[in-house]
Structure formats: C-alpha cells, structure tokens
Amino acid sequence: MSDLFSALHGDDTDDNEPTFGAPSASAGARPRSPLAVRMRPRSLDEVVGQQHLLGPGSPLQMLAAGGSSGGAAGPASVMLWGPPGTGKTTLAHVIARGPGRKFVELSAITAGVKDVRRVMDQALTDRDLHGRTTVLFLDEIHRFNKAQQDALLPGVENRWVVLIAATTENPSFSVVAPLLSRSILLTLQPLTNADIQGLLERAVTDQRGLDGLVSVTDDAMDHLVRLAAGDARRALTTLEAAAGVALNELDLEATAGDGPVEIDLAVAERAIDAAAVRYDRAGDQHYDIISAFIKSVRGSDVDAALHYLARMLEAGEDPRFISRRIMISAAEDVGMADPTALQTAVAAAQAVALIGMPEARIILAEAVVHVATAPKSNAAYMGINAAIADVRAGKGTTVPPPLRDAHYAGSAGLGHGKGYIYAHDAPHSIATQQYPPDDLVGKNYYTPTANGHERELGPRLERLRGIIRGN
Numbered sequence: 001m002s003d004l005f006s007a008l009h010g011d012d013t014d015d016n017e018p019t020f021g022a023p024s025a026s027a028g029a030r031p032r033s034p035l036a037v038r039m040r041p042r043s044l045d046e047v048v049g050q051q052h053l054l055g056p057g058s059p060l061q062m063l064a065a066g067g068s069s070g071g072a073a074g075p076a077s078v079m080l081w082g083p084p085g086t087g088k089t090t091l092a093h094v095i096a097r098g099p100g101r102k103f104v105e106l107s108a109i110t111a112g113v114k115d116v117r118r119v120m121d122q123a124l125t126d127r128d129l130h131g132r133t134t135v136l137f138l139d140e141i142h143r144f145n146k147a148q149q150d151a152l153l154p155g156v157e158n159r160w161v162v163l164i165a166a167t168t169e170n171p172s173f174s175v176v177a178p179l180l181s182r183s184i185l186l187t188l189q190p191l192t193n194a195d196i197q198g199l200l201e202r203a204v205t206d207q208r209g210l211d212g213l214v215s216v217t218d219d220a221m222d223h224l225v226r227l228a229a230g231d232a233r234r235a236l237t238t239l240e241a242a243a244g245v246a247l248n249e250l251d252l253e254a255t256a257g258d259g260p261v262e263i264d265l266a267v268a269e270r271a272i273d274a275a276a277v278r279y280d281r282a283g284d285q286h287y288d289i290i291s292a293f294i295k296s297v298r299g300s301d302v303d304a305a306l307h308y309l310a311r312m313l314e315a316g317e318d319p320r321f322i323s324r325r326i327m328i329s330a331a332e333d334v335g336m337a338d339p340t341a342l343q344t345a346v347a348a349a350q351a352v353a354l355i356g357m358p359e360a361r362i363i364l365a366e367a368v369v370h371v372a373t374a375p376k377s378n379a380a381y382m383g384i385n386a387a388i389a390d391v392r393a394g395k396g397t398t399v400p401p402p403l404r405d406a407h408y409a410g411s412a413g414l415g416h417g418k419g420y421i422y423a424h425d426a427p428h429s430i431a432t433q434q435y436p437p438d439d440l441v442g443k444n445y446y447t448p449t450a451n452g453h454e455r456e457l458g459p460r461l462e463r464l465r466g467i468i469r470g471n
Contacts, residue, residue: 035240036233038208039199040090042097048232049195050087050188059184063095063162077156077163079141079171079180082188084288085231088166092137095164102126102134104161108143113151120155127160134161141165142174149176156182168291173385177392190230197225199232200239214243215260220268234288242271289315294325298333302372309361309368319360323349326367330374337377337452344370375452383446390440397437432470442469 041047044054044064053060059078080088096103104119123134141149155161156179163183171180191199203209204216216224216239224242228235242263249267293308312322323345330345348367352360390396406417421431434441448454448461465471 034237035203035209036236039203039206039236041094044094047087047090047094048199049191050091053186053188059186060091060095064097077161077183078165079175079183079185080164080166080188081168081171081185083168083190083230084291085228085233085235086188086190087232088188089137089139090232092135092164092166095162096135096137100132102132103137104134105137105139108138108140108148111138111148113148116148116151120151120160123155123160136161136163138163138165140167142167142169142171146176149179153178153182173389191228191232192230193225196228196230196232196235197221200224200235203236203239210239210243213260214246214263216242216263216268217265219265220263223265223268231288238268238271242268245271290322290325293322294329297326297329297368297372298376300372300376302369305368305372306365309364313357313361313364319352319357319364320349322364323352323367326364326371330371332381333376333378334371334374335377335380335454336457337375337449337454339453341371341374375454377449377451377454379446379448379454387445390443395439397439399437400434402433403435428467430464430467432467435468 044061047054055061063078080091082088092105093103095101102123104123106115106119119134119136123136126132126134136155138144138152152163156163165175165183167174171185200216200221204214205212220242224235224238227238243261246261246263246267289308289311293305293312296302296304296308309322313319327342327345327349330342334341345367348363351363355363401415401418402420404411404414404416406412406420411417421433423429423431423433425431436443444465446461448458450458
C-alpha cells in the first residue's frame with residue numbers, strides 16, 4: 001500500500017526527483033507534490049510539444065545551454081505567449097537548470113516594484129561576486145502596470161537577469177514597447193492530442209509519476225485526452241484524480257502485489273468530479289476555471305457559464321471577484337451590442353457586496369444569464385486597444401490648434417482656439433472639423449458590428465464621420 005500511495009502522491013523530499021518510500025507519518029510532513037509538478041521536464045528533450053521553438057540553434061536551446069538568446073549583442077530575455085498548460089513555466093524551469101544559473105520566480109499578481117528591484121539588486125550582486133546568472137521567471141506579466149514593467153528594464157538591458165516572462169494575453173497590447181523590444185517573443189501552441197497522450201503514457205510508467213502501478217484502457221485514455229483540450233497540466237491533474245478514484249475503490253492491501261490497477265472509462269468519467277475538487281483559489285485551477293467561465297460567457301453558452309459559476313461558488317471563491325469578472329465581460333465582450341449588460345453587471349456587483357452569500361448566487365446567476373445571452377461585440381475593446389497601440393508606437397502629433405486650451409493669458413497669441421467651431425452652433429450639433437492629430441486624420445478605431453444595438457449604431461456612425469470629415 002505504501003508504494004501505491006507514494007506513486008500517487010510523490011515524496012516529501014524533492015518535487016522534481018521524488019523517491020518512492022513510505023509516506024511520512026509525522027504530523028509535520030509537507031503536502032505531497034501534484035503529479036503535474038513531479039512530471040515537469042528536466043531538460044528540453046523531455047518537453048512535450050512546441051517543437052517549432054525547440055530546433056537546433058533556437059533561442060530556447062541556446063538559453064538552456066547557457067548561451068545568449070540573441071548573440072553577443074542580442075536580447076537575452078524571452079517573452080512566452082500562449083494559453084494555459086502549454087509549458088511556459090516548464091520552459092522557464094528547464095532554462096534555469098543551465099550551468100551557473102539561479103532561478104527566481106515572481107508572480108505579477110502579488111509582486112510589486114520593490115520585489116522587482118530587490119531581485120535586480122541581488123542578481124547584480126550574484127553576477128559580479130559569484131559569476132552566477134539569475135533567471136527571473138515572471139508569470140502573468142500582463143498584470144504588471146507600466147511602472148512595474150519599467151522597473152524590469154535596467155536588469156534586462158544590462159543583462160543582470162535573464163527574464164522569462166509568461167503571458168496568456170497578446171504582449172503587443174499588454175507589455176510596454178521598450179521591454180518587448182528587448183525580448184524575443186515566442187508563441188506557444190496548444191498541445192495536440194498525440195502530445196497529450198504521450199505525456200499521459202509517460203506519467204503512467206515514469207518513476208516520478210505513477211511508476212506503472214496503474215494502467216489505462218484505450219477508452220479511458222481517449223477520454224482523458226479529450227478532457228485535457230490541449231492543456232498538459234489539466235491532463236495530468238485528471239489522470240491523478242482518476243488514479244485516486246481507481247485506488248480508493250480497491251482493497252489496496254489485497255491488490256498491492258497483483259499488478260497495475262486498471263483505470264477504465266467509468267473511472268475516468270468519475271474522475272472529472274474528483275479533479276474539480278482540486279480547484280485552488282490561489283493556484284492554476286483558479287485560473288483555469290475562471291478562464292472557462294469567461295470564455296463560456298463570451299461564447300454565449302449560458303449553461304456552461306452557470307456550471308463554472310457553480311464550481312467557483314462551491315469551491316468558496318469570493319463572489320466579489322466573480323462579479324468583477326462579469327463586469328469586465330459585459331464591457332469587453334458585449335459592449336455596445338447591448339449597453340444595458342454593463343448596467344446589470346454593475347448593479348449585480350453592488351448587490352453582491354451588500355448581500356453576500358448564499359443569496360448572492362442568485363444575483364450572480366442573473367447577471368451571468370444576461371451577459372451570456374446578450375448579443376456580442378468587442379468593437380469598443382478592440383478600438384481602445386488599437387488606439388493604445390498607436391500611442392505606444394509614437395503616433396499622434398500635436399493637438400490641432402483650434403482644439404487647444406484657450407482659457408489662459410497669452411493663449412490667443414499662440415493661436416489656441418482660433419477657428420474652433422462650437423458643435424452646438426452647427427446643424428444637428430455636428431460640425432465639420434478636424435479633431436484628431438494630423439497623422440491620424442481618417443483613422444477609424446471603432447468598427448461597429450451588425451449585432452444588437454450596434455446594428456443601428458453603425459449607419460449613424462457612418463453619417464457622423466461623413467459630416468465631421470466633410471466627406
């Protein structure tokens with residue numbers, strides 16, 4: 001029984017190279033490492049998928065071997081962009097195993113500017129006094145604001161650290177241009193079904209994994225692969241849950257010497273619920289579930305959205321956090337296709353704060369139903385992103401003189417306000433006049449869809465632009 005338990009839960013001593021002795025009976029024993037942690041690759045050869053990034057001479061190969069990712073004068077830092085479970089954290093750990101490396105991990109969710117500067121100062125000391133390179137893995141970098149990202153620049157530019165930043169959002173919109181230009185952007189792809197199956201088969205037999213103490217039928221393997229949906233972490237978590245279900249249903253003492261315990265389709269299906277129990281408000285499951293929730297709302301699948309809402313509530317998630325995500329979805333995914341969706345989301349957030357659980361579940365459900373079933377448009381969201389991208393690219397010259405502030409002494413002598421047409425003096429309160437800077441004249445950021453309210457807004461916007469631009 002001890003061997004079965006150890007194979008399922010790992011050992012206390014080392015997350016990456018566990019041994020398989022009997023579990024400690026002491027009250028102070030550390031929690032067992034999850035299967036996904038124990039199976040984390042120790043070299044690039046063990047990495048599943050992403051072969052388009054791992055060829056000979058690639059930046060990742062050079063970094064893992066201890067060289068620069070861009071030559072003597074090239075960038076030595078990497079930006080990893082991809083969906084959850086594709087190996088961003090894994091690649092960072094593998095690179096950190098290179099010779100003379102020290103690994104430091106920060107999360108943009110909890111770290112601040114002081115934390116970043118402390119790492120940079122220590123990295124400089126380690127480099128100059130000990131000849132050791134610091135690999136700084138920064139997860140969720142898109143959550144850092146501009147000031148926090150700027151704090152990374154000296155260390156990246158002067159090679160105090162090798163920055164490996166991970167993000168699930170487009171870095172072009174979420175990472176400041178100076179930092180992006182000093183890094184190599186690598187896009188990770190979802191793993192294929194073959195990749196996932198190979199990973200699961202390795203986890204079943206590997207000593208760090210289940211060590212051959214379970215076997216998986218073809219039907220069960222197909223089910224686990226399908227559930228993973230290209231996410232390696234989800235695949236290993238579900239396999240671990242399935243192994244737990246299979247082992248818990250047997251007399252472990254009687255079967256310990258009878259060969260592998262079989263995981264069939266029925267066990268794999270029951271493991272879904274066991275895997276859901278793993279929801280961790282501070283860990284990966286937190287992000288997986290909230291991601292599935294938002295994507296279900298965005299995809300107008302109200303039933304799936306209510307399912308993920310229930311899972312979060314049952315796991316004890318803060319309802320105020322959920323309400324904030326609903327507000328964001330109402331603005332980002334529904335937008336002007338149904339302007340009342342944001343009003344409902346805001347009202348729900350206020351009501352949740354006043355009422356609390358368990359009644360808050362009803363309010364959240366109503367908001368989810370409204371936002372999920374509303375017509376969708378991300379036109380406003382894409383519009384502001386495009387405008388920000390132009391600003392970061394240096395576009396946008398001086399403000400046209402007629403629009404400049406003319407209220408202070410001397411402004412008239414500078415030509416401020418001269419020629420300005422007061423909109424309410426024009427027919428329909430719309431004047432023909434240049435509003436954007438010269439280099440952005442005629443640039444459209446907002447493109448309404450044909451969904452919901454925007455179906456009527458689109459033709460109106462065309463008329464407005466025609467009058468304003470004198471077309």
